Amino acid sequence: MAKTFAITAEPIDPDTLKRRLxxxxxxxxxxxxxxxxxxxxxxxxxxxxxETHSAIAAREGEAVIAEARERFALVAAEGVHRVGKxxxxxxxxxxxxxxxxxGAAFDAxxxxxxxxxxxxxxxxxxxxxxxxxxxxxxxxQATSEPSPLE
Amino acid sequence: MAKTFAITAEPIDPDTLKRRLxxxxxxxxxxxxxxxxxxxxxxxxxxxxxETHSAIAAREGEAVIAEARERFALVAAEGVHRVGKxxxxxxxxxxxxxxxxxGAAFDAxxxxxxxxxxxxxxxxxxxxxxxxxxxxxxxxQATSEPSPLE
Amino acid sequence: MIDVTAHYFAVFRERAxxxxxxxxxxxxxxxxxxxxxxxxxxxxxxxxRCKVAINGALAAWxxxxxxxxxxxxxxxxxxx
Amino acid sequence: MIDVTAHYFAVFRERAxxxxxxxxxxxxxxxxxxxxxxxxxxxxxxxxRCKVAINGALAAWxxxxxxxxxxxxxxxxxxx
Numbered sequence: 001m002a003k004t005f006a007i008t009a010e011p012i013d014p015d016t017l018k019r020r021l022x023x024x025x026x027x028x029x030x031x032x033x034x035x036x037x038x039x040x041x042x043x044x045x046x047x048x049x050x051e052t053h054s055a056i057a058a059r060e061g062e063a064v065i066a067e068a069r070e071r072f073a074l075v076a077a078e079g080v081h082r083v084g085k086x087x088x089x090x091x092x093x094x095x096x097x098x099x100x101x102x103g104a105a106f107d108a109x110x111x112x113x114x115x116x117x118x119x120x121x122x123x124x125x126x127x128x129x130x131x132x133x134x135x136x137x138x139x140x141q142a143t144s145e146p147s148p149l150e
Numbered sequence: 151m152a153k154t155f156a157i158t159a160e161p162i163d164p165d166t167l168k169r170r171l172x173x174x175x176x177x178x179x180x181x182x183x184x185x186x187x188x189x190x191x192x193x194x195x196x197x198x199x200x201e202t203h204s205a206i207a208a209r210e211g212e213a214v215i216a217e218a219r220e221r222f223a224l225v226a227a228e229g230v231h232r233v234g235k236x237x238x239x240x241x242x243x244x245x246x247x248x249x250x251x252x253g254a255a256f257d258a259x260x261x262x263x264x265x266x267x268x269x270x271x272x273x274x275x276x277x278x279x280x281x282x283x284x285x286x287x288x289x290x291q292a293t294s295e296p297s298p299l300e
Numbered sequence: 301m302i303d304v305t306a307h308y309f310a311v312f313r314e315r316a317x318x319x320x321x322x323x324x325x326x327x328x329x330x331x332x333x334x335x336x337x338x339x340x341x342x343x344x345x346x347x348x349r350c351k352v353a354i355n356g357a358l359a360a361w362x363x364x365x366x367x368x369x370x371x372x373x374x375x376x377x378x379x380x
Numbered sequence: 381m382i383d384v385t386a387h388y389f390a391v392f393r394e395r396a397x398x399x400x401x402x403x404x405x406x407x408x409x410x411x412x413x414x415x416x417x418x419x420x421x422x423x424x425x426x427x428x429r430c431k432v433a434i435n436g437a438l439a440a441w442x443x444x445x446x447x448x449x450x451x452x453x454x455x456x457x458x459x460x
Contacts, residue, residue, distance in 0.1 A: 015165045024188035024238055030259075031181045032252065038174035051390050053452065056433055088174055102182065102263060109180075110256050117459050121431065123390035124458035135391040137429075137456035201310050203372065206353055267379050271351065273310035274378035285311040287349075287376035 005061030005079045007054045012080050012091040021098035026075040028102035030109040034093040036086050040136070044129040050083040050092065050122055057081065057120045064115040072108040074099045079112060081122060155211030155229045157204045162232050162241040171248035176225040178252035180259040184243040186236050190276060190286070199275040200233040200242065207231065207270045214265040222258040224249045229262060231272060301326055302367040306337055311375045315341045330354065331361040334373060349376040381406055382447040386417055391455045395421045410434065411441040414453060429456045 014033060021029055036048050065077050077097040086092055095112045099105040124136045164183060171179055186198050215227050227247040236242055245262045249255040274286045307320040316337075327333035330352045337343070343350075352359055353372040365371065387400040396417075407413035410432045417423070423430075432439055433452040445451065 014168075018164075022185075022239060027185055027187040029181075029183040029185060031179075032256075033179040034252070035172075035177055035179060035248075037177040037250065050458070053389065053433070053454070055436065056438060056452075060438070089172060098185075100187065102184070102260075106182075106256065106260050110252075113252060118457065120457060121389065121433075121454045122458055123455065125390070135394075135455070137425075137459055200378070203309065203353070203374070205356065206358060206372075210358070268377065270377060271309065271353075271374045272378055273375065275310070285314075285375070287345075287379055 003058075003062070004065040004077060005058055005081075007052055007058050007061070007081055007083060009082070009084045012082050012094050014091065014094050014096075017078055017080060017094055018096050020078055021076045021096050023075045023098060025100060026098035027100050028105040029096065029098045030102070030105040031094065031096040032109050032113045033091050034113070036088050036090045036092055038088045040126060043126070045088070045126050046129050047088070047127045048086045048092070049125040049127065050081070050086065051125070052081070052083045052120070052122045054083075057122055060120050061116060064112055064119065067115070068097070068108045068112050071111065072097075072099065072104040073101070074104060074108055077108060077112065079116060081116065081120065083122065153208075153212070154215040154227060155208055155231075157202055157208050157211070157231055157233055159232070159234045162230050162244050164241065164244050164246075167228055167230060167244055168246050170228055171226045171246050173225045173248060175250060176248035177250050178255040179246065179248045180252070180255040181244065181246040182259050182263045183241050184263070186238050186240045186242055188238045193276070194279040195238070195276050196279050197238070197277045198236045198240075198242070199277065200231070200236065200272055201275070202231070202233045202270070202272045204233075207272055210270050211266060214262055214269065217265070218247070218258045218262050221261065222247075222249065222254040223251070224254060224258055227258060227262065229266060231266065231270065233272065302365060302369075304333070304365055304367065304369045304371050306333070307370065307372040309372070309374055311345075312341075312343060312373050315343055317341075325365075328364060329361065330359060330363045330365060330371065333365060333371060334361070337373065343373075343375070345375050350374055382445060382449075384413070384445055384447065384449045384451050386413070387450065387452040389452065389454055391425075392421075392423060392453050395423055397421075405445075408444060409441065410439060410443045410445060410451065413445060413451060414441070417453065423453075423455070425455050430454055 075098040079095045081093045097105050097108045127133050225248040229245045231243045247255050247258045277283050301324050306323050308316045351374040381404050386403050388396045431454040
């Protein structure tokens with residue numbers, strides 16, 4: 001089976017990735033991109049650093065994609081997470097799915113990114129304009145967007 | 151205010167459109183593309199023809215985008231619907247939104263495409279391999295994916 | 301009697317055999333006028349699944365018609 | 381006593397001051413070993429928010445340890 005999830009230190013190319021979702025019987029394509037924001041919890045962020053255990057993260061990502069294909073009527077599903085040092089505006093994570101109908105495409109794309117965010121061994125260190133750094137995780141975040149998993 | 155929704159007879163270029171959603175404070179980007187499928191309700195489709203009333207469709211599309219911006223915490227939202235004769239695999243409709251957080255981005259993208267599909271004066275005529283044609287609308291479709299609006 | 305122009309789209313255009321036509325009618329509202337035209341050409345769709353625009357903007361079915369109005373009849377949209 | 385290698389990631393690596401180290405331990409499970417290491421370096425995160433991998437694969441906290449195991453401690457993930 002072709003790989004459906006990758007960890008990469010290179011910039012993500014959404015347009016090329018999206019072409020892998022194409023198929024004559026696909027009528028809907030939903031993609032998600034996570035971009036590095038300039039502000040988190042009110043702090044001005046300069047850059048982000050993502051650290052991972054590549055092999056375990058990639059395997060867990062593949063498992064998430066496989067689960068989505070079991071649960072939803074999909075044509076294709078792919079994901080990529082970038083690691084290393086990223087700048088504001090960089091794409092940190094990309095998920096794309098295609099399906100015959102858009103309901104399955106939306107639900108699956110959301111399922112995949114939610115699971116990826118909560119299950120993959122990927123850690124985020126924020127570098128602030130004032131020079132400090134901080135490791136960010138669910139527990140340190142405000143609960144403005146509670147996860148369905150918690 | 152810049153236009154946020156367009157009707158076009160030209161091919162849709164998702165990559166260029168998506169760049170209009172970028173902003174330093176955007177952390178999530180969700181896009182939807184509707185592709186012409188080779189099969190609808192079991193019939194092999196050769197091509198599709200979309201007809202519209204451009205001015206009213208564009209105005210209603212702008213209204214949908216404005217509603218989404220009222221309801222969800224968005225950074226940007228855009229949409230385009232193509233009309234004329236389309237081939238299998240062509241992108242017929244594109245919707246993209248960016249937001250600080252992904253929950254709003256997913257919900258808004260879904261809201262916009264659902265409303266566009268149900269409210270814009272756009273009609274679809276399928277050309278079948280066996281030579282026949284048919285105008286397609288909600289009432290002629292199987293209810294495999296019921297709309298929340300019906 | 302008032303003189304209006306009726307415009308037909310998609311399946312309505314095919315049924316009517318033209319994109320638009322001048323019509324003299326005693327209908328007072330968009331709804332009455334739709335029913336008259338639908339009866340003439342055998343439009344199959346229920347009116348509440350269709351839409352009407354008057355002079356370039358979507359309008360309510362109980363809108364009053366006036367001479368010179370451009371009345372656009374929209375069959376059910378593609379949806380899906 | 382068994383001899384294992386402990387690997388630390390992200391904030392755990394910074395607290396421990398190293399990426400990995402050889403440890404002789406009387407801990408019998410991954411959970412006991414985590415608590416031992418967490419106490420030594422002052423890891424602040426509750427164990428049920430952390431994960432452990434043994435010899436390259438995610439494992440349950442009650443997994444038994446054996447000499448030669450590579451034990452990877454993962455702090456809470458970025459989430460969000």
